[in-house]
Amino acid sequence: MPAERTERPLSRTGKVVRVAAAAAMVLALMATSVWGEDDFFPFAPFKMYSRATDPDGWVKSTNVFLTDAEGERIAIDDDDTGFRRAELEGQLTRFREDPDLLAHIAAAYEAAHPGDPEIVGAEIVTRRYELVDGERTGEETEEIVAVWTEEGTA
Amino acid sequence: MSVRTAVNGFFFEPVPLGRVAAMRFLAGLYVWIEWWAYMPFIFGHRFVPGELYQPLFIGRVLPLPTPDYWLVTGTLVVMLAAATPMMFGYRPKLFGWILFAAYFEWMVIANSYGKVDHASFGFMTLLLVLCMMPSHAKWGDREHRSERVGWGFKLVQLAVVCTYFLSAWAKFRYGGFDWANSGVFTWAIIRRGTVFSNWLLDFPGLLHAAQWGMIAFELLTPVVLLVYRWKRVQYAIVAFLYCFHVAVFASLGISFLPHLVAMACFLPLERIDPREIARKTKARFTRRDTGHTEREPEPQFESGA
Numbered sequence: 001m002p003a004e005r006t007e008r009p010l011s012r013t014g015k016v017v018r019v020a021a022a023a024a025m026v027l028a029l030m031a032t033s034v035w036g037e038d039d040f041f042p043f044a045p046f047k048m049y050s051r052a053t054d055p056d057g058w059v060k061s062t063n064v065f066l067t068d069a070e071g072e073r074i075a076i077d078d079d080d081t082g083f084r085r086a087e088l089e090g091q092l093t094r095f096r097e098d099p100d101l102l103a104h105i106a107a108a109y110e111a112a113h114p115g116d117p118e119i120v121g122a123e124i125v126t127r128r129y130e131l132v133d134g135e136r137t138g139e140e141t142e143e144i145v146a147v148w149t150e151e152g153t154a
Numbered sequence: 155m156s157v158r159t160a161v162n163g164f165f166f167e168p169v170p171l172g173r174v175a176a177m178r179f180l181a182g183l184y185v186w187i188e189w190w191a192y193m194p195f196i197f198g199h200r201f202v203p204g205e206l207y208q209p210l211f212i213g214r215v216l217p218l219p220t221p222d223y224w225l226v227t228g229t230l231v232v233m234l235a236a237a238t239p240m241m242f243g244y245r246p247k248l249f250g251w252i253l254f255a256a257y258f259e260w261m262v263i264a265n266s267y268g269k270v271d272h273a274s275f276g277f278m279t280l281l282l283v284l285c286m287m288p289s290h291a292k293w294g295d296r297e298h299r300s301e302r303v304g305w306g307f308k309l310v311q312l313a314v315v316c317t318y319f320l321s322a323w324a325k326f327r328y329g330g331f332d333w334a335n336s337g338v339f340t341w342a343i344i345r346r347g348t349v350f351s352n353w354l355l356d357f358p359g360l361l362h363a364a365q366w367g368m369i370a371f372e373l374l375t376p377v378v379l380l381v382y383r384w385k386r387v388q389y390a391i392v393a394f395l396y397c398f399h400v401a402v403f404a405s406l407g408i409s410f411l412p413h414l415v416a417m418a419c420f421l422p423l424e425r426i427d428p429r430e431i432a433r434k435t436k437a438r439f440t441r442r443d444t445g446h447t448e449r450e451p452e453p454q455f456e457s458g459a
Contacts, residue, residue: 007288010166010301018305019165025279026312033320033327038270039211042261045328046272046321052329052336055358059341082198083206083267090268091208104203111201111223129344131337135358136344 058128062089062145064102066109067121074109081108088124095124095146102148120150165308167382168299172424173307174291175243178250178284180423182241184277184415185257189230192411196264200226210266221263229263232256240284243291250285257281272317276416279313294427307419314417315375318395322372334365342406351405371398378420385422392420 010018032043053059062085066074078084083105088095095101106119124146130139189197204220212218219225236252239245261274283306291303325333339361343351354361371394378391395417403409 007300007302015162015166019161022165022305022309022312025309026316029275029313029316029320033323038265041210041212041265041270042275042278044270044272045324046275046317047324047328048272048321049338049342050321050324050328050333051338052325052333053338053341055335055337055340055362057337059337059344061345078195079198082195082201084195084269087206087268091206101205104205107203108201108206112198131340133358135340136355 054131056132058130058141060126060128062092062124062126064088064105065123065125066106066119067123067149068117069120070117072117076105076109081105081112083108092124092145099146099148102146106148106150118150121148123147164379164382165305166301167304167308168301169304169307170296170424171288171291171298171300171303172293172295172427173419173422174284174287174303175293175295176423176426177280177307177419178243178246178291179241179293180415180418181277181280181284182237182253184412185233185237185253188412189234192409193264196260197226197230199263199267200224202267206268207266208268210262210270213262213266218259218262221266226263229256229259233260243289245289246287246291247285247289250281254278254281254285272321273410274412276310276313276317277412280310280416280419283307283309294424294430296424310416310419311379314413314420315379317413318372318375322369325369334369335362336365337361339365346406346408348405348407354405388420389422392417 028043032040033045036043036045038044038047064076064085066076068074074080088105091101102122102124106122109119110116123144126143126145128141128143130137184192199221200223202221204222207220209218209220233253233256236249236256240249240253258278261278265271287303287306288300329336329338337358340355340358343355343361347355375395378388378395381387381391396414399410399414
């Protein structure tokens with residue numbers, strides 16, 4: 001076996017420190033998975049698609065629609081503003097309590113689309129789909145979570 | 155075998171330096187791809203007003219400024235400027251540390267607006283350990299082996315495995331032990347379905363089974379660490395994991411790309427030597443008439459000796 005070495009072999013202390021560091025990383029990940037929240041990033045529970053969805057219930061999908069000065073309604077996606085749908089959902093209670101925050105999404109859209117007409121209105125719409133046995137029944141509802149218009153008259 | 159031998163064998167399995175050069179290249183390449191193709195929203199955050207910034211614990215403890223147009227742009231520029239020399243092995247430790255710091259701030263920018271992503275822990279670990287690995291690592295070097303490098307990549311592998319294993323735990327914690335019987339895949343496909351997955355909505359039984367399969371494989375991932383002495387088995391498991399991600403990408407458009415880059419450190423990338431490949435390709439074209447090809451000795455990877 002041509003296991004050529006050019007480095008000094010690791011000292012006992014060097015090994016202990018390295019094993020301890022690895023153990024600390026794993027323990028920190030485990031601890032934040034058990035008790036922690038996203039706030040402790042980068043040590044955070046790995047909760048990709050971890051929420052269960054009742055196969056006989058409703059699933060929802062939230063979107064922002066903007067209205068520009070020409071009256072056009074724009075369904076925005078994640079790359080339009082830099083503010084993603086998942087981020088919107090994460091802050092949804094804030095938006096529900098203070099719909100004027102939508103002005104910031106409008107501002108982000110305007111900054112990202114400098115040539116386009118001004119944004120004068122925005123709304124957050126949550127659509128819910130009914131499932132039975134995990135299958136869509138075709139039953140849908142729509143809720144307008146927050147509305148903002150340029151004049152602030154909403 | 156005593157506990158100490160087992161621990162030493164597990165953590166300090168010598169790994170060839172060629173893999174370090176390859177992983178540096180992959181890490182830098184990913185950084186170059188991420189900002190415009192993979193997660194353009196991070197750079198998009200330069201447009202988002204500071205009122206929507208919700209600092210994480212780390213952002214409240216460290217004096218990290220509220221991102222604005224110039225902070226986001228500046229972080230990106232530093233990141234790319236450091237990734238370039240690092241990926242080609244020029245002062246890779248120095249530029250590696252700069253890249254690690256800039257990428258960390260980049261991740262803070264990415265995750266401080268109401269949603270935290272969980273695909274990059276392994277990649278951040280990779281950037282950190284690459285800073286500590288020898289600067290003279292060359293592509294295709296299978297001769298020089300290092301215990302320090304072995305430990306570094308083991309740390310990344312642990313992070314990768316934790317990502318799977320603990321995500322199963324998170325499903326129990328947030329979804330309940332009945333997660334696998336829920337309609338979560340239906341919901342995911344309604345949200346982000348593609349031509350490859352929308353038809354699945356008509357077969358809820360199949361999605362139900364897939365949810366059980368997912369829990370099972372995530373809980374079994376620690377096996378990939380335990381079989382480190384049996385490289386063929388280990389590579390087969392890693393290949394399965396890559397296939398899983400291809401399937402998820404096809405059906406939901408989610409790819410966990412940084413995680414996939416980090417996972418590459420399981421693979422014998424020291425076998426790749428671009429110079430050797432270029433030389434052979436050239437030789438094939440110039441000496442086609444002789445019909446003679448050089449024989450390479452069989453590579454050996456068992457390090458039990």
